[in-house]
Amino acid sequence: MSRPDFELINAYRTTGEAKWLDELVARHVARVRKLIYPMVCNDSTADDLTQETFVRALRSLHQFQFRSEFGTWLGRIAINTCRDHLKKPRLVLIQKEGGLDEAASAEPEPADSVASRELVGEIEAAILELPLKLRSAVTLVCINKVEPVEAAAMEQCSLATIYWRIHQSRKLLSKRLAKHL
Amino acid sequence: MKPNDTQNPLDQLLRQGLDHREPSDEHLAELTSRIQLELRSQTTSTRSAETVRLRAWSGILSVAAALLVGIFLWRNSTVPPNLNDKMVSPSPVAAFGVNQSLVFGEMQRVFDQRLAWVAETGQDVLMEVDSGETETEGPLLCIRLTLASKANSESGEEGRKVWEMDVIVRNEQTVRIGAADSIPQLVLWPFLTEDGKVLVETQFNLTVPNETNHRSTCLLTPGLAEVQGEVDASFVFSQRVVLLNEPAI
Structure with a gap:
């Protein structure tokens, strides 16, 4: 044990x-x-x-x-x-589609794989558009299933604040990802 | 809809989408090893680091002349040697930290870039010379810690400085000093925040004149003297910090 x-x-x-x-x-x-x-x-x-x-x-x-x-x-x-x-201010490297990694792959990807990759990309883009506090609330509660009480302890804020952040995040994400819901 | 509603379609979509990004077992094992190695190196470097303690003005002849000049300049700009000096208003903040970067630069040169931090208190200069490569990146800070007895309005007795230490250290470098003679056991860790303030975590155990244990985490504005409050009924503890210009080496 x-x-x-x-x-x-x-x-x-x-x-x-x-x-x-x-x-x-x-x-x-x-x-x-x-x-x-x-x-x-x-x-x-x-x-x-x-x-x-x-x-x-x-x-x-x-x-x-x-x-x-x-x-x-x-x-x-x-x-x-x-x-x-x-x-922190940082340089962001944006890789164009069909970059080196993809060019190296000779086998064409199955259509459902491409679709899921696009979906994942959209989900990530939607999450990254959220303000930091909303993003961390979504990360903890919606994605990682952390109990809101524990999330509030991690974020050092009240439970009501966590609830509000989740509510706001879901509203924004639902709008952004509406076609997948 | 409950915030932690696991059946929420949006939450399910997010989780399913990000499941594709889960690292493989191999990736996770590799990451685990990498972190374990890093933590081992951090704990090892702390333990193996040689803490060099110099009795100022007596043993200092064995060190390079540059070091002597540096300490002289530094002492002139910082702490009077007499620990029983009356508490006075803080000296102009602008004067604090003027020569410290020069001192640090000279010491770094003497110790072949292996100097982790330097601290000065009363008659003692302490420094840590790391056996490996030390951090050479990041802002250089000078932090002054002051412990003073409280003024007694009934007896008319003024507050007196009990102990003071200036520490030159890089951002995020931990300073650990073991207790010796009149020097308290001290742990200090500074962190420069995005808005230019410095978060300083401090813990010290003082045995003279009284058994005193203090731990604090405070946010300091560089250049401003800030009294951080009471340690106990008899003492107050204050800290101030300045950002030093990078020494020209």
């Missing part, structure tokens, strides 16, 4: 052995990445921000006082890491 998070954290604090951190990472990495991906809709950026989330968590681990679940605390760091990243 696996040890609970707080035991791993205490073991790391006591011994300083990296194996406890390894186990925490292995346990939470998938969920953290899944929280982060919809915020950025880019694989390599999601990977980088997932790593940054754990690095920040390690730096602040001495401050974690078990007032919330470790996963909730980590989720809060993940969302804040994404926000910090997205607020």
Whole structure:
């Protein structure tokens, strides 16, 4: 039976052995990445921000006082890491359709694959158009099925605020993706 | 419609769409290893980092002349050596941090770019020289931490500076100082926010004159002195920060 998070954290604090951190990472990495991906809709950026989330968590681990679940605390760091990243001015590389990757693929894609790829592209574009606070609310509650109470803890806002953000996001996304609903 | 309604058609569409973007097991395993390695390197570098403690003005002859000049300039611009100096109004903020970037640049040169941070308190200069490559990117900050006793209006006793430390450190670099003599155990981590303010997480344990434990997270505006409040019934703790110009190396 696996040890609970707080035991791993205490073991790391006591011994300083990296194996406890390894186990925490292995346990939470998938969920953290899944929280982060919809915020950025880019694989390599999601990977980088997932790593940054754990690095920040390690730096602040001495401050974690078990007032919330470790996963909730980590989720809060993940969302804040994404926000910090997205607020930075950056160069965006827009790859034209039929770029190098596609040109290298000699086999034509099946029509349903193309259609689903287009749908995914539209969904991602719609999510990326949302303001950051709405985007993180959708990411947490609608996509990752985080309970609104936990989402409010991660976002450090009231439950009513989360409800309102979800309502607004759904309104905007429904309009944008109406033809698929 | 409930916010966490899993049957919501829009939510289902979003989830189904993004399921296509789920990383493969191999990708996730690779990412896990990468993060584990990164965390190990961070913890190892912290532990293996050699904390060099120099007793100012006595052992300093063993260090390069440039370092001596640098510390001299720095001390002239920062803290009076007498810890019992009366608390006075903060010195003009503009004067704070003038020479620190020069000092840091000189020290970096002496230590072959392996200097992680430098701190000065009372008669002591502390620095961390990393065994590996240190972070050379990112803004350079000078943070002044001041612990002072409170003024006593009944006895007429004025507040006095108990301890003060100036730390030169790069953004997001953690400073860890172990307790020694009159130096408290200290952990400090600065983070420059998008709007130009500096979030500083500070934790220290002071044993002299009283057992004092303080932890704070505060948002500082560079250049402004900010009293952060009471540590306990007897002390107040304040911090201020300036952004330093990049030293010319």
